[in-house]
Amino acid sequence: MAKAFPTQEIGSLPKFSWRTKPLRGTTLYDEDIAIAKEWGERLEVPGRTDLYKILSKRADFSEKEKKAIVDFALLYAIRMGETAGAKLAKNEGLDLVWSGEQARTEMYETPVSSMKGFEFIGKVRSFDNKYWKMASIRDAPTYKENYHIDELSFTKKHAKRKIKVPVTDAITIMSWSDNHYYTAKWAKEKASPLKRSFNARREFTLDLAKIIRKVIRELIEREGVEEVQIDIPAATQFQSVDDIKLVAESFNETTKGLSATFSVHSCFPPKLGYAILFPHLLDMKKCERYSFEYGNRDTFKRGVDPESRIGFADLKLFKEYGYNKGLGVGVIHIHTDVLPTVSVVRDRVLYSAKVTDLDPASLYINPDCGLRTRSPEVAQKMLDLVVAGAEKARGGLGGN
Amino acid sequence: MTEIELSLTGSHARAETTIQATQDWERGRVDSASLSAAFREDCDELVDLQRKAGADYISDGQLTTAWQDFLRPITNGFGGLKKGAMVRWYNTNTFYYTPIVEGEISSDGQAIWKKLEHRFVKGGKLRVAVPDPLTFAELAEDRHYGEGEHKLLFAYAEALNAEVRTLEKKGVSYVQFSSPALVARFRKKPLSEEGLERLGEAIKVAKKGTSIRTGFHTYFGDASAYIPQIFDLIPTDDIGFDFTQTDADSLTPTTKGIIAGVSDARTTYLEGVEELRDHVQTIIDRTGSRRVTLAPSADLRYIPRVSADEKLRRLGALKQELTEGGS
Numbered sequence: 001m002a003k004a005f006p007t008q009e010i011g012s013l014p015k016f017s018w019r020t021k022p023l024r025g026t027t028l029y030d031e032d033i034a035i036a037k038e039w040g041e042r043l044e045v046p047g048r049t050d051l052y053k054i055l056s057k058r059a060d061f062s063e064k065e066k067k068a069i070v071d072f073a074l075l076y077a078i079r080m081g082e083t084a085g086a087k088l089a090k091n092e093g094l095d096l097v098w099s100g101e102q103a104r105t106e107m108y109e110t111p112v113s114s115m116k117g118f119e120f121i122g123k124v125r126s127f128d129n130k131y132w133k134m135a136s137i138r139d140a141p142t143y144k145e146n147y148h149i150d151e152l153s154f155t156k157k158h159a160k161r162k163i164k165v166p167v168t169d170a171i172t173i174m175s176w177s178d179n180h181y182y183t184a185k186w187a188k189e190k191a192s193p194l195k196r197s198f199n200a201r202r203e204f205t206l207d208l209a210k211i212i213r214k215v216i217r218e219l220i221e222r223e224g225v226e227e228v229q230i231d232i233p234a235a236t237q238f239q240s241v242d243d244i245k246l247v248a249e250s251f252n253e254t255t256k257g258l259s260a261t262f263s264v265h266s267c268f269p270p271k272l273g274y275a276i277l278f279p280h281l282l283d284m285k286k287c288e289r290y291s292f293e294y295g296n297r298d299t300f301k302r303g304v305d306p307e308s309r310i311g312f313a314d315l316k317l318f319k320e321y322g323y324n325k326g327l328g329v330g331v332i333h334i335h336t337d338v339l340p341t342v343s344v345v346r347d348r349v350l351y352s353a354k355v356t357d358l359d360p361a362s363l364y365i366n367p368d369c370g371l372r373t374r375s376p377e378v379a380q381k382m383l384d385l386v387v388a389g390a391e392k393a394r395g396g397l398g399g400n
Numbered sequence: 401m402t403e404i405e406l407s408l409t410g411s412h413a414r415a416e417t418t419i420q421a422t423q424d425w426e427r428g429r430v431d432s433a434s435l436s437a438a439f440r441e442d443c444d445e446l447v448d449l450q451r452k453a454g455a456d457y458i459s460d461g462q463l464t465t466a467w468q469d470f471l472r473p474i475t476n477g478f479g480g481l482k483k484g485a486m487v488r489w490y491n492t493n494t495f496y497y498t499p500i501v502e503g504e505i506s507s508d509g510q511a512i513w514k515k516l517e518h519r520f521v522k523g524g525k526l527r528v529a530v531p532d533p534l535t536f537a538e539l540a541e542d543r544h545y546g547e548g549e550h551k552l553l554f555a556y557a558e559a560l561n562a563e564v565r566t567l568e569k570k571g572v573s574y575v576q577f578s579s580p581a582l583v584a585r586f587r588k589k590p591l592s593e594e595g596l597e598r599l600g601e602a603i604k605v606a607k608k609g610t611s612i613r614t615g616f617h618t619y620f621g622d623a624s625a626y627i628p629q630i631f632d633l634i635p636t637d638d639i640g641f642d643f644t645q646t647d648a649d650s651l652t653p654t655t656k657g658i659i660a661g662v663s664d665a666r667t668t669y670l671e672g673v674e675e676l677r678d679h680v681q682t683i684i685d686r687t688g689s690r691r692v693t694l695a696p697s698a699d700l701r702y703i704p705r706v707s708a709d710e711k712l713r714r715l716g717a718l719k720q721e722l723t724e725g726g727s
Binding site: 121122123124125126127128129131132134136175176178179180183184187192193194197234236237238239240241268269270271272275276296297311333335 | 413414416419422423425426465468469484485486487488489490491492493494495496498538539584586587588622643644645646647664666667668669671675701702703704705706707
């Protein structure tokens with residue numbers, strides 16, 4: 001019998017100072033090295049003493065040493081996933097792991113840096129004091145290099161659990177970029193302003209989808225990856241019906257002719273919630289699982305009733321539209337250090353099962369989104385809660 | 401002859417040095433005084449740029465942490481509200497914290513005034529953008545008033561009135577009610593005429609007892625469904641449109657001023673002065689308005705600072721051309 005409420009991470013994990021400083025050319029202090037040692041011992045990272053030796057140099061790292069530091073960051077991240085819940089649950093570890101996107105600058109910057117046609121133009125504020133480095137598209141984008149192959153190869157070799165590679169999708173790259181080239185191209189067309197701007201978005205997106213398909217095809221053919229998570233945080237950004245249809249069209253174009261298990265992650269919709277994506281979301285032909293954020297909007301109250309679990313109300317949409325495949329349920333809000341209890345996470349999991357009426361083996365449990373904005377300590381606690389909450393929910397099946 | 405004005409209409413992009421300062425501050429590398437100095441310098445440069453571009457009203461750009469999102473001074477400063485979930489701000493990659501209404505909404509009239517850069521009140525015509533009643537009512541989570549959004553709409557308008565009164569008393573010259581909610585409907589139907597009329601009543605409440613110049617600016621969507629009623633039902637001096645979404649051909653004659661969001665705030669693609677001039681000429685021809693304010697289509701916070709400043713300069717060049725050429 002398949003395991004109920006399997007667990008997964010969404011993608012990113014925070015980067016340790018000993019990972020970021022050497023690549024920025026900043027000198028390491030005692031505290032940075034102490035953190036490497038403390039976490040290395042805690043996670044029992046294989047070969048960790050080699051890392052300590054490299055870091056003891058503190059500055060002027062060679063390219064080879066920098067590469068080794070990043071590789072160790074991948075190992076630390078894999079171990080964080082594989083040991084999650086060690087102190088809270090009987091059985092530690094996530095069922096699906098990744099290496100925390102430690103080899104990537106960021107989920108947008110890495111792919112854009114690896115395509116031709118983009119030019120970075122400056123930072124834009126997303127919320128509070130969080131920014132992204134925006135690139136402007138100045139010519140039709142083309143493939144330059146595969147930006148995930150080395151990361152995948154390393155992760156596959158070292159992970160003991162099943163892996164899932166997250167890949168940023170075309171809609172997100174389009175939405176977070178300055179659409180200079182296509183806006184200029186369509187500005188000359190005789191059409192309404194709305195039609196012109198949509199056409200500029202669509203053409204940009206579909207050009208990107210072809211490049212991303214090539215990247216994924218190589219991951220499948222060269223590294224035999226079995227599971228790919230298509231990351232579409234921007235799925236709910238442009239909200240017209242045509243734009244939502246484009247989200248599905250982009251996914252289908254990206255996965256066309258490819259054979260793997262595909263899932264989709266999205267998060268932080270507008271006030272209307274995920275309803276804005278329905279029913280067109282379900283036109284993604286090869287999607288086996290939709291992993292969305294829900295914890296952000298929930299209460300910290302105990303209970304498996306609609307009021308206590310207000311953040312999970314949108315899950316009912318899947319049932320209403322007759323969806324019967326898999327879901328990933330975000331049970332931890334990732335933009336705060338305030339954490340729910342294990343019991344509340346358990347209730348969130350059980351409520352999700354109740355409201356979707358899906359087989360618990362098809363309900364994956366995860367944090368709302370990637371954990372890169374949190375401290376390593378908090379990120380680890382969040383993963384612990386995912387593992388322990390799901391385990392506790394397994395015990396609660398059949399009677400709440 | 402149409403009078404041509406120029407103004408920013410909301411939050412501006414932070415300079416790269418300010419961005420660095422905010423990140424350093426978050427990591428404990430600089431203290432709050434250094435961060436404040438960075439914001440001050442940034443704001444001074446932005447105001448200087450507006451003056452050079454020929455702006456008729458000055459915006460402080462809402463650069464500081466008090467304006468982390470457009471609703472934040474309200475969420476933090478009004479009574480009866482608390483901060484809720486993080487939610488996407490319309491069709492952007494930016495986010496706001498939902499104001500949760502858990503009691504009677506109230507204001508001491510200081511919530512917005514306290515967050516402004518006061519030094520620009522004297523000698524500069526300071527323009528302040530605030531969320532209009534519809535935008536607040538639609539984005540807030542009401543746990544107190546119930547019965548649709550009407551009670552909430554007017555409760556917010558009453559509280560906002562205390563703010564507008566203070567702003568006028570302190571010397572602010574222009575209040576803009578920003579209304580993305582009216583046009584960025586996406587999957588929702590446009591507001592009915594009755595709904596638009598109700599919104600007009602709420603704005604009347606927000607500005608009662610004042611004579612300050614006001615504008616009502618719509619952006620992120622197509623406003624053509626509200627033309628011509630919007631000119632009669634919304635009681636502000638100027639009505640604003642995002643002309644990257646609204647077809648200028650849908651405009652009709654009006655005695656109101658027009659805020660002409662002709663420069664696309666969502667891309668660095670820089671429209672030519674000639675292209676913009678033709679666009680503005682269509683607006684003038686269609687409306688016969690006595691006053692057109694040149695503006696970006698929305699806030700300029702959605703592109704990097706260098707590009708945002710370039711957009712403003714281009715609008716300045718447009719104003720000069722239109723003013724010298726005579727419209």
